[in-house]
Amino acid sequence: MTEDHLRGQDRAPLQPRGCRHTHRYLHRLTAAACSLLACLGLFGSLSAPAEASQSDRGTAVARTAKTTGAAPGLPTLADKAQTDGSQEGEADISLESSTPVVTATSGYSFKVKITNKGRETLSGGNLLASTNALYSFSSRTDMQTWAEGGARIPTPDVFTRQEVGDIAPDQSKEISADLPSDNPGIHAMVAWGPKPVRFAYVDGEGKTKANIYTFLTRTRDGLQTADTPPLSVTMVMPVTTADWAATKDSIKALVNDRGKDEPETGGKQSPANQGGSKNNEAESSSGRQTSTPTHSPSGNSQGEGQAGQGDSGEKKTTAFLTLTPAGANRGRKQEDLLAKHPALQSIMDPSYLHTFTGMPRVNGLMQPADFDITAYAENEPSSYRDAGVDPQAWRAASAGDQYRQTAGKSADVPGAYAWQGRAEWTRTSMAEAKRQGYDTVIAPEGFKAGAGASAHTGKYTVTTSAGEVTVLSAQRELSRLAQGHPTSSLAGGEATGAGRTARFLAQSAFYQMEQPYADRDLMVCFGAGENPALVDQIMSAAEEATWLSLGDLATLSKATPQDDGGQYFQSVLEPGGKEGGSGGREMIPTLHSLATSRKDIDRFGTSILVEGETATPEPSQTRAKSDTQALARQDASSTARRPTNPQPWLDDINRAHDLIALHSLSGVGSAPLLADQARALSDHLLEAIRINPTESITVVSETATMPVTVSNSLPFPVRAKVSSKTNSTEIVTARTADTVIPAHSEVQVTFTIRVATAGQADADISLIDRDGNAFGRSGNTHITSNLRLSDMSGLVIVVVAVLLGLLGLWRQFHRTKDPDE
Template sequence: MIGEHGSGHHSPENKAVAHKSAQRLFWCIVMLLLSLAIAISPNATRAHAAESATAATADSCNDQDISVCLLSSTSVVTDTSGFDAQISVTNNTTSTLAGGSLTTSTNVLYPFTSRVDMQGWSEGDTHIPTPNTLNTSSVPELAPHASTTVSIHLDAASTELKAMNSWGPKPLLLTYASGKSTPVKVHTFLTRSSDGLSTAQTPALSITTVLPLTASSWTVDDDALVNLVTKSRNAGTRSSASPAVDKSRLSSSANSIITLGKEAKEYQQQQLDMLNNHPELQSVADPDYLSSFPIPPQTTALMQPSNFDITAYSQGDADAYAKAGITTEQWNAAAGLAALRESTGDEQAPGTSVAWQGQGAWTLPALESVKDAGYSTVIADSEYEANNSSVAHTGKYVVPTKDGNVTVLTAQRELSRLAQGKSTSTDADGEGTDAGRMARFMAQSALYQMEQPYANRVLMVTFAESGQNLHAADALMSAMEHASWIKLTDLQTLDKADAYQEGSKASVSVPTTSGISAHRLSAIEGYLNTLASDHNDIVRFGSAILVQKESSGDESGDTSQSSDTQALARGDASTVIDQSNGTAAAWLEQLKSVQKALALHTFTGNSTQSAFAKASSSLSQQLLDGVSITPSESISVVSETASMPVTISNDHPYPVKVSVSSQTDSTIIATSRLTEATIPANSEVQVTFTIRVATSGNATARIALLDRNGESFGTTQSTRITSSLQLSDKSGLILLAVGVLFGALGLWRQFTRKKDADE
């Protein structure tokens, strides 16, 4: 490193105005010297312009009428690297663009020394002359929506690169001109390293890079969910068909329905490759995610299980989470360590626990929540210091809470945003591609080193939890490993470094609000209400519907399974025997564990996962719907009384005991109201209701299931009853007797009456 670029004007007390004033004076002198000095030859090697039939592969760059996108570049120039770049030009208009030119230029004498100037340049607001042309390439005529790619190559021995005799970040301007159109300019960077320069060396800037090993793309295996509820005969053979599938499941049987899809597994392999390729890259792993690896990798630290959003939890009602099936015991530090030991099979496996930030900021209530859960260290994202305008510093705060200190390790804002595939601002026109962001990252990190070259600092750069382009991250890690001004360190080094702030000063820096919008908090409350209803349904099923054998003397429990003649008829009596070896209570606990896991995954990371809330509702619904009434055909009644048979089915692996109620909508046709039934596992039974008819007519009987507390559940069925009343029973006999009596009386009168004289 060069001492002259790392001392005089790098004091933290310098103001932006002072920087700009110094720059104006500096450039007046430079431009005067340039007019008298030798001119750097603009004659560069003519680059090849290859027209492409497809649009340029630039992330978010092609959103202008005429887009110029940096697809790749040599972001760090050394004495042997040369300079290469690929730049796309895209016509997004409906008119043809005339042939033009693309010019790449820089200023070999200008090193950025102010973050204000660097940000201003990236947004096109700071004017910095770029008199040194690296390359000029012709661009062919472009039809509407056509694109072309320009390739640039300069040898290391080229005059243009040799002229860069001082290290540091420099402006790089891409200018596309076509006909009478306004030139399109893109502002980016290149950084000349100290390699090959006879300059004084200063200590490298320590940077800790962290890759979170977690997933936001868990999926729910609907078939496994059904099998769990019904204990299907095929459940045991289904998963054994594909060992790879079994490997991708969470280790706990309660979480076996939560799986990783094909794309998630491919992403997982890319994460492994990246960790193997870059030993200095630190990893903080979700212990549940670790269990999905065929062989869990070595990790630096553990985050909370399922990457549960503690920041949102601390903003809500802990009782509401408990009612939804989420307790501290599921996501505390002890739970994470237990999950690690289960996934590795090593009961003595050590693990360092840190809490990863969710969608909200680490407020004091959030820090107190993690401290209560056994975490002493948290990792904060790049927005923790959003309002901090100081020079780059060690990303460590020690914040006092009522239960002790919590160490907050903070990601450096600009560097972490760039590493995660985000631009530093929406106006930064050169940061719409991975190459543009890497160029800015390397320039920004060089600036930080030059600000305080002898200060002992450790910066942290975190990659994204989800949606991270790992190919771009891999390239960035390689660039950092070869940068002369960067020293990659581990998480322990950052944790042991002197805190930037501690005590009362650190408390002042803690965000006072979580930053979670009222709309988001309302959505979370809605999910909690849904999950609480699901959890309550499962508890109710166990206490008021399921028959749980409490002792060996519970004859009803034995009878309900051992006397299942239907199982014998189906030929799956062995299934019933296997089920009898377990207990209904154990099965119920399994169901509760699944619902708890689904609830926990609903609040994963920095977003809510609605699919898991839906799966929780599906689980409770299947459980209640597994006991059902078979619809009956219409019944015709020709007497005062009749019987109405009703079939009750139980699709579950253990017996249930319910009440069945019947009620008609007529006063002339009624049924008996209530009867009880115990239905064996995977069976059905028939109960009978008595119909009583007063006269001919129609009625609808509504048949419902009630739990043992008298609360209805399941789907109500209707049966149509039609009465065509005929003589029967006592009323019929009385009418018949009266008829016989009147008949006899008539005959008697016929034979005993006196005849008239004229008859």
């Protein structure tokens, strides 16, 4: 349906002269009634819809009449599509790409996808892209209502109209356009700022099937507009990840192969840590997790100085926990982003830094492994120690130590910032951060309270029980868009990255126009797991925005705090409370899981492993078996050189578990899943001692023996009791048998079976530690008894039976018969 055809329908038919006067009054009365109804509808909306000013509306209507030839007050094609919203629901429009910033020479391009959500084929129609070149948003509510499709803002300036063919059910079509800078819709923009943009899909019958509302922002370039100072914005990206993994091979290498070919001094690098890096020496040194405490079997934590000695065990721990393929790919993209956008400020996780191929730019350090300090403040500190995480693991000094291990001992350490976790910052959590050496904390999503206030420098000074803490609070609306969240669920245009980018630029332009001469420095934070493509998209657009000046963390840190900051935190964050919400409570199941796995490792060291000097002297018979098995395996030489002190090996395992625990308690959403790998580590340690029972035994006498083989794949000897219990009272076995299983060997113990009668039974065989607790996997042996009289007692019974039989026959032939018989 063409625009000329619509104009022909809209044009009033000729009437007799006597009726024209009456028609004029009826027309005016009808227009007045429509205006009254429109005002009542707008006034009663949930969020006050943004209306164009009367002068703007009059200008738009006049311009519409001039460009289309329609009489003032009559609907144009764009307005008709906007008033047919009742037909929406059969189709869906999504904005795949668009030009968020328009200059005098850039033009405007877009790509939208139209999807048929109905059950019938959509007939061919048109995609209408339009704007209101003279409209200026007057408030934040004005912009939000437009984004949600509730504003009655006319869009008479048509960018383009694209034909759309038939669309089958559940199918989509992409429509794109690349408009030149002299496009009438762009050329009509005589003032800079955010402009409303609307995409409408109109079918062949002229019914609107779908609408989407978005923005573009016209720069001052080429316009006769007064120049004002740009708005300073600091763009911050946290560089961290939860994509860590401990593979089965790495667990096996750590648990089963430690010390196999190393001298007792531990000076040789583990083969598991060699190769796979362009700078092997740098990777090895960076892997010394100085922030991760080591524990002795008794559970005592060593000091930070001891934890940073850099022995081979710490190097092996680095190879133990590696990035997943997805995490490595994300790291490469993050490194490219920092190289491409110099204004992008990075807050680096120091435990993640050594994974990069080069040395990326670091503007600040966060707590190691992005440890969730806000959750820590809501839970008991003892639960974290039980899980294997000591406060020294995430203190600011440890972050600096880890940074130097990668950048060099003489490198200048950037400032340390405590990054927010799952809950909002409170005075309690800020005090915990302060005690660990963090003078500044970052709130990457801003604060819910007071979010509707005017955009200003998000810097506060808060007094806590541990001293004053500086809070850098991100601008909430801009940061949520940068982190991939739409401003509301009704803002359909922001469902894609292109729509969120367009809204981000439009919103920032409005903030500059709102207070053009105010001295402000807004902080915008990207998300920890944000798609690098969206970060690149927003940064590229922000670099082209002439109304923005991209700042840095150093300048923001020196900015003057807000005067009302103390009052805000005084009213919202009461001293000593835990009013930040229940975000930290989500960590309780993870803490319980980590505490269980950590306890199992400690239990192995105290109740299963052969302790201290007792590991060296072995019974002669056991030692002979061990030597024979070493010869059979052809590793007698390495077995002879194996260290006899198991403590360094056990420390490596403890350190690996605690490293997983630290990353499991990160503020990144998927981090708690890593606790399963800590559980796998402790399970592998206990299950390395295996029972190999006899599949089945047939017993043909009152007593028999049942052999049970116990193997030990660990590099150090262990002591255990083998327990056997049957489910029958007629067929029983001996209860327990003590044994010492040498390293990488197996031993065989025997149980006596006693049978009282023929039958069947199952013997449940399990391992018990020195404290009487079962561990590892149990085994089962099926016992079948076919009792035969084949021993001396059976022979006596047979002889007696024969004698009794002969006696019976003799009496039968020699007895005196009765007279009547």
